[in-house]
Amino acid sequence: MDRSNPVPVQISASEAAQGAQQWLRMLAQAGATMLPHLDQSVSNSPSEHWSDPWSDLWRQVIVVPEPSHSAPSVTAQPPAIPSSASPTRQQEIQPPTRSSPAGSSSAHSAPKNPPTASVAPVETTARPPLAEPSRTTPSPNLKSVIQQVEKAALTTYRDWDDPTRVIQLRQLEEQVTACTLCSDLVKFRTQPVFGVGNVRPRLVMIGEAPGVDEDRMGEPFVGASGQLLDKIIAAMKLRRQDVYILNTVKCRPPQNRNPTDTECLNCRPYWEGQLELLQPEVIVCLGAVASKTLLQTTQPVGQLRGAIHEYRGVKVVVTYHPSYLLRTESAKRQTWDDMKVVMNVLGQAP
Ligand code: URA
Secondary structure (H helix, E strand, O other), rough: OOOOOOOEEEEEHHHHHHHHHHHHHHHHHHHHHHHHOOOOHOOOHHHOOOOOOHHHHHHHHEEEEEOOOOOOOOOOOOOOOHHHHHHOOOOOOOOOOOOOOOOOOOOOOOOOOOOOOOOOOOOOOOOOOOOOOOOOOOOOHHHHHHHHHHHHHHHHHHHOOHHHHHHHHHHHHHHHHHHHOOOOHHHHHOEEEEEEOOOOEEEEEEEOOOOHHOOOOOOOOOOHHHHHHHHHHHHOOOHHHHEEEOOOOOOOOOHOOOOOOHHHHHHHHHHHHHHHHHHEEEEEEHHHHHHHHOOOOOOHHHHOOOOOOEEOOOEEEOOOOOOHHHHHHHHHHHHHHHHHHHHHOOOOOO
């Protein structure tokens, strides 16, 4: 691909949706590509020292409505890449600009060789204005593309202060995505669920395995137990994005059965790799599967909680799984006691 001389590409909304996964992969790779472009002396200031090869490419992609239905006209722009600011972990970038010039450009009418690689979408008068361009109600497909791009962009830039770790985690995630060791799980999974959160976390929370919601969304603890976990995290005066959340087993066991010993064993190198990269100060094991696997014990949660354990020099606190708490209101008090221990370790007054 000649990035110095990009040719505008006109794609339909459904093509854009199909290409979304590929685009996200490219975005991840862009992290690796960008790294050598950083001037070490200004490593916190991307600006002109940072050449993002994919933003120019994305600028050349113009999403147009399907002819068969009245899908809206939306010109997809790249995520707004800060050109002079230094993004920090707290700074979230603006979502991609969505603008829709009435006359979208056409691959046929656009100049073959725009003067520079950083040109804005090419304007043309060749195409008559589209009726009623609706920017507020993009088609479901395009909406999904935009949401995925926004999510990927936020993740990328929030993690700006440690791109190396982000890349290492993404490489590990690629291995998990390609893993087919557990034939029973591979058959039924929508996708493996790797883990999310702060890549320099003080606190890591490890659960059991994805449920139906997590399998669909690709993110741990997004269902009912996830909502309770969010409340627990908030009660600890933390935000979900301060913590890294992962599971012992990355793929959803069918019918939400417990993962088998073999499945836990197969996944072990993945969460071990994650913890090795994340280097948290405290690990919270949520429930029996996580605590037994991590601590290599057969003791139940009731006996493990109330003490500080250790995994490779990192403090480990065991508590009940949020889905157990949803069924057993009375256990919430004990989990709160466990979280107070965690807060103490982190030097935070409950
Ligand atoms: N239960 C888990 O253990 N992990 C999830 O991600 C969701 C529910």
